Amino acid sequence: MNLTEIYLIALTIIFAVPWLVWRVFKTDYWAPLVVVQIVGGILLGPGVLGAVFPEYYAFVFKPDVIIVACGFDAGAFDPLARMLCTAETFRAMTSRMLETAQKLCGGKLVLVHEGGYSEAYVPFCGHVVVQELAGSDRSAPDPMAAILAQRQPSARFDQFVSELISEMAESVMAVP
Numbered sequence: 201m202n203l204t205e206i207y208l209i210a211l212t213i214i215f216a217v218p219w220l221v222w223r224v225f226k227t228d229y230w231a232p233l234v235v236v237q238i239v240g241g242i243l244l245g246p247g248v249l250g251a252v253f254p255e256y257y258a259f260v261f262k263p264d265v266i267i268v269a270c271g272f273d274a275g276a277f278d279p280l281a282r283m284l285c286t287a288e289t290f291r292a293m294t295s296r297m298l299e300t301a302q303k304l305c306g307g308k309l310v311l312v313h314e315g316g317y318s319e320a321y322v323p324f325c326g327h328v329v330v331q332e333l334a335g336s337d338r339s340a341p342d343p344m345a346a347i348l349a350q351r352q353p354s355a356r357f358d359q360f361v362s363e364l365i366s367e368m369a370e371s372v373m374a375v376p
Contacts, residue, residue, distance in 0.1 A: 210260045214244050230372055265308040266301045272316025272325045276348050279317055284351060287321075287342040291328040298332065309333075 218240030222233045231239075243249070250257040272290065274283040294311075301309035311329065316322040327340045342348075353361075 206260060214241065217244060263305050265305055265310060266297065267310045267312065268297060269314045270311040270329065271314045272318075272322045275316055275318055275321050275325050276351065277318040277321040277344070284348070284353075285325075286345060286348045287324045287328045288345070290325045291332050294329045294332040 218237040219233070221227065221240065222231075222236045227233075227236055245261075272278065272285075273281045274285040274289075276282065276284045276286060297309055297311075298307070301307050311333070313326070316325065321344065324340060324342045324344075328342075330336075331338065
């Protein structure tokens with residue numbers, strides 16, 4: 201079997217298994233197809249497939265290079281998204297991508313800038329990404345770090361959201 205055949209078999213499994221689960225078990229009442237696909241992707245991805253058949257998983261899903269659409273739309277001061285990400289958040293994400301690229305494809309990582317609309321804050325986010333990629337010690341301290349630290353959700357808020365999601369999940373599961 202060549203690489204293309206193995207890849208097509210893997211894609212068939214990834215697309216067919218969630219669809220079959222959705223149709224056979226009629227999960228419409230408690231989980232629409234997209235939810236079954238997400239759960240199926242997690243189970244068929246590194247979670248289960250990667251643990252049970254690590255050699256096969258590594259063979260089928262080993263990238264030659266990782267390409268990231270590196271936008272700063274999630275920045276705290278982005279006028280469209282405002283997702284509370286700080287420059288340090290982008291540094292941490294870049295660091296994780298570097299580690300992942302090192303493990304999976306010998307460190308081959310391409311980041312393509314494609315968004316972020318806060319002219320005042322994007323430069324600080326972009327700087328830490330380039331700083332992390334280059335391993336540089338040249339820094340441009342984030343002038344908004346202290347303010348943004350105060351805006352981050354607290355442990356109490358996280359607990360509240362967690363409990364609310366659990367309650368919602370229980371109510372959905374209880375629907376006949």
